Amino acid sequence: MAILFHHPLCPRSRYIRLLLAEYGIEIELIEERPFERRQDFLIANPAGDLPVMIDSNDFVVPGAATIAEYLDETRGLGLDRRLLPEGPAERVETRRLTDWFNTKFYQEVSEPLVNEKVYKRYMRPGQGGGGPEMSVVRAVRSNIRYHLRYIGHLTATRKWLAGDNMTHADLAAAAHLSCVDFVGDVPWSENAEAKEWYMRMKSRPSFRSLLTDRLPGMTPDRVYADLDF
Amino acid sequence: MAILFHHPLCPRSRYIRLLLAEYGIEIELIEERPFERRQDFLIANPAGDLPVMIDSNDFVVPGAATIAEYLDETRGLGLDRRLLPEGPAERVETRRLTDWFNTKFYQEVSEPLVNEKVYKRYMRPGQGGGGPEMSVVRAVRSNIRYHLRYIGHLTATRKWLAGDNMTHADLAAAAHLSCVDFVGDVPWSENAEAKEWYMRMKSRPSFRSLLTDRLPGMTPDRVYADLDF
Numbered sequence: 001m002a003i004l005f006h007h008p009l010c011p012r013s014r015y016i017r018l019l020l021a022e023y024g025i026e027i028e029l030i031e032e033r034p035f036e037r038r039q040d041f042l043i044a045n046p047a048g049d050l051p052v053m054i055d056s057n058d059f060v061v062p063g064a065a066t067i068a069e070y071l072d073e074t075r076g077l078g079l080d081r082r083l084l085p086e087g088p089a090e091r092v093e094t095r096r097l098t099d100w101f102n103t104k105f106y107q108e109v110s111e112p113l114v115n116e117k118v119y120k121r122y123m124r125p126g127q128g129g130g131g132p133e134m135s136v137v138r139a140v141r142s143n144i145r146y147h148l149r150y151i152g153h154l155t156a157t158r159k160w161l162a163g164d165n166m167t168h169a170d171l172a173a174a175a176h177l178s179c180v181d182f183v184g185d186v187p188w189s190e191n192a193e194a195k196e197w198y199m200r201m202k203s204r205p206s207f208r209s210l211l212t213d214r215l216p217g218m219t220p221d222r223v224y225a226d227l228d229f
Numbered sequence: 230m231a232i233l234f235h236h237p238l239c240p241r242s243r244y245i246r247l248l249l250a251e252y253g254i255e256i257e258l259i260e261e262r263p264f265e266r267r268q269d270f271l272i273a274n275p276a277g278d279l280p281v282m283i284d285s286n287d288f289v290v291p292g293a294a295t296i297a298e299y300l301d302e303t304r305g306l307g308l309d310r311r312l313l314p315e316g317p318a319e320r321v322e323t324r325r326l327t328d329w330f331n332t333k334f335y336q337e338v339s340e341p342l343v344n345e346k347v348y349k350r351y352m353r354p355g356q357g358g359g360g361p362e363m364s365v366v367r368a369v370r371s372n373i374r375y376h377l378r379y380i381g382h383l384t385a386t387r388k389w390l391a392g393d394n395m396t397h398a399d400l401a402a403a404a405h406l407s408c409v410d411f412v413g414d415v416p417w418s419e420n421a422e423a424k425e426w427y428m429r430m431k432s433r434p435s436f437r438s439l440l441t442d443r444l445p446g447m448t449p450d451r452v453y454a455d456l457d458f
Contacts, residue, residue, distance in 0.1 A: 046329075046379070047325075047328075047329055047333055059317075059318065059321075060321075061321050062321075062325055063324075063325060063328055065294065065324070065328060066321055066324040066325050066328060069298075069320070069324060070317065070320070070321055073317060073320065074317060088288075088299065088302060088303060089288065091298070091299070091302065092288075092289075092290050092295055092299055095292075095294070095295040095298060096276075096291055096292060096295055099276075099292055099294060099295065100276055103332075104276055150275070
């Protein structure tokens, strides 16, 4: 069976977990704390980032974008329900938006928030552990509002983020938002279209394993696993 | 003719310029200063990043990674000299290393350096203009050393960064390094393998237009355009 090194609250790992589940690929999950910079993990991925997939032939595929392209070429190609669609224009729009969430949203929202509210709980003081820096959390809470408006803007005129079909872009966006939702920082009441799209994503069978993730000493937000929030 | 919105010292724009030149695709270059956040440019690419390609059919392709995949699928596919190679293992290694330079090297070296030493010259005070912050420049000069060792480590056992053939990874690495070289901050004497590999890259016809780039009020480092540095 293939293996995925991940962290339950790593948004890019969640993106790949959703993608694997949508393709029906079973995978063994191994939790990795990237801030520990474990030697064997750095050999698999010198960049030190999550996630890293080890395919069933022992082939190492590091990094969310590289894994997504690899899955498209080895599993998605030829499928009716290919999650990186066939046409050049659809592929550009899907990659543009997937990158938006895996890079821009990650830098402006999910990476600093998960770092402050989750990772720092499990770090030793020498690794940067401690309580959350509230100035960072406030900046994130301000940043997320325009991303939510952007999702609302896209889904007001399209069925899914990149067009008529669900793609990598929806999975990436929902994965990142789910981490923010875990700690209760998505202002859902501000955008009805974005909320309606996220309800659809959250109701998919691929999402179930994300909704049951628990971390020692942390309780997810009240509405986190609620399909009618 | 296709158009590329770029900045002469934007490392990701240089990566795409090299890629286009290697495929022999002629393109009109239009200089964009991303820090000016020009409205028409933000319509073409809401993320506000360079580069953005407008293909000859007016189709907009934003972002280096998305442009590279688009060029592979619309121009590279089927070519003998495909710059994102065919095999799954080669594609993973090429994408891993391309992403290393476009993301990790960019964050740790080329983006802060170009910002401090180039962009800030052309920004107004309200945009963040002024002299370079030397603490940032010192951090970059420290960070680049391990990247140079990594290039040396790879090219000590491989002909090119990702294997037997030149790929996207070599073009990305050389593009980022060329920006650092422009301002004279590559410690070439520290790694003979990395230097030998860069000399090969710099001698390619695709590199010529980068070596003649000039900016108002800035003189490139003495060895910048020297093929025998």
